[in-house]
Amino acid sequence: MSTQHEIGTKERNLFLEALPSVIDSALANPKVAEIPGLKEWTKKLLTHNMTGGKGARGLTIVMAYQMLEQPEKLTEESMHLARTLGWCYEMLQSFMCVFDDIMDGSEKRRGKPCWYLLPDVGPACAINDSLMLYNFMFYLLKKNFGVRNYKTAEHKANDYSLFTVERHETIIKYKTAYYTYDLPTKLGLLLADYKVDVQTKKLMQDVSLEIGLLFQTQDDYIDSFGDETLTGKVGTDIQEGKCSWLAVNALQRCNASQRVVFNACYGSKEPAHLERCKQLYCDLKLPELYKEVESRYYDDILERIQGFPTDELKRLYHRLLEITYQRKK
Template sequence: MATQAQHDLLADKAQQKVQRRKRFEQVFPLLVEELIGYLQSENMPADAQDWFKRNLNYNTPGGKLNRGLSVVDTVEILLCTDTATGKKVRELSEPEYLKAAILGWCVELLQAYFLVADDMMDASITRRGQPCWYRVEGVANIAINDAFMLEAAIYFLLKKHFRSEPYYGLLLELFHDVTFQTELGQLIDLITAPEDHVDLSKFSLNKHHLIVVYKTAFYSFYLPVALAMRMAGITDDSLYQAALDILIPMGEYFQVQDDYLDCYGSPEDIGKIGTDILDNKCSWNINVALANATPDQRAILDANYGRKDADCEQRVKQIFSAPNIDIAARFERYEKESYEKLNALIDALPEGAGATETSSGLRREVFRSFLEKVYKRAK
């Protein structure tokens, strides 16, 4: 049973999380103002300015903001902890915080760009509890250009705030590389599992691995940390490789977990009713089932997966629960093995590698904080 002290500690952590998010959110209106100011300087008409502002505010804030906040958290670990003890010795200065937050919002703009486009490709109905942008009255296919403008906003902000920094070119390289990698993942996903044509012969665990690594892990896990490392002055290429070696499998574990929760998570916890089976998603669950199914089970999966029918969905779930497949038990083993593997990779990282006079170097805490957020999550 938790003690009062433990309750107080949890309450304090929750309050700190709320405050961190609030401070981060307060930066976004300043960036919107800068972007709209650019349109004004180019003599864009008032209705174009209003449209872009609404696009920015509708699609960028409002999510969990985990990717953007991770940039700030990582910069704080790298710049504000003591190299010898690993303890926090100071707070970020206002200019440091602002730069970290702008990089965080650039990641959130990248996310917004992907989601606006992805919702059109998937013919999705809602996003974050509101209509997808292209379904808002009067938007329709203008959303294609709006997605491009969300991406372009990233490079405007990077140029405005980081052009004088020695690592400016490396920031551009990171965003360009990760954007291309994510689009490659989206391509594999779209041609492997189109919603209107079910062909399970195209599915495999290797295809699933490629989709989740390229579509999710690079921009959701590696990008926030790599941006923070650049800002902290870490230049050793081997440390970026070490970060990649930890964060890509962590991102894959996160997505496998997401796939599992779509089928087995509580709708109250995950905030939605899972639809991966109905939508013909190339998820971890179906690929594990296909790899272990008998011919009779395979026939049932072929006949029922990706059909917009609740009875078909239940037949697929019955196969998932069959003793020779048992997705729940396999996920439990996968989660345990992933956690052990990730901890071993983190432990092998030289603590404080790449430290300078101003940076504590690459610290294990960067990766432990990420793992703590995702391990055994229920939502």
């Protein structure tokens, strides 16, 4: 166990060390030099929005490639390309986070003020900057891989009658699971030119989606009960009235009087309403239920991993599960 953690720490450090060269490569875009001051602004944009986070999605690409590539092909050059691909994915994440923070009215991201709240930025400029992040991602993909297309999906619900387990899982599938686990592992697979049959590819997707369910369930719980000093951000799911795991399960368990409290307080930005919702969650014993659900996810995923036909794939998904299980941020 300790050896795996050491490998993870070493690779994370190497991944972080690769960021300056990735930023320099982005700034080498000839169009940047055409506009006075753009190079300095872009460097500030990339540095602020791409540092301080876990880098989990980008690291997943690197880890998948490293575990699936033939050993003789694991060179400094190939690993640098894998880390570059990982940082391209982190650019996509940053692009989405800038928008998400504006929509949610968030104040902090990764322990820092949100980009749109900086005195010299503001919401309008931040929207433009987010599109720059998106375009720099494609510039680097084209420069290094010739990749041009990417598609993701996200959906939110605000009608309490639609706050069902089925709808919540559908939201997770398209908001988180494909984006956080399925696509990164498949990018690593493609980069390593690792061949799998149709049945194995389907199992990869199924396990990735199940880990995604675990991840987003954790995210929903951490949003209300996480330690801000660890997460680096203030949760807003209650204030925004999101269809979260906590809200869905609260609605399934509350009695008539508790439902009145939920209807009155959920989606409100009043601090007293926020605390009342959290107290309602505790009254309904959702923290205890969360621990049971997290453990059940772990056992189910562990069992499914045994179905992979190769040791490389088993190690990869064991590692992904180990990184995700019982996370606090």
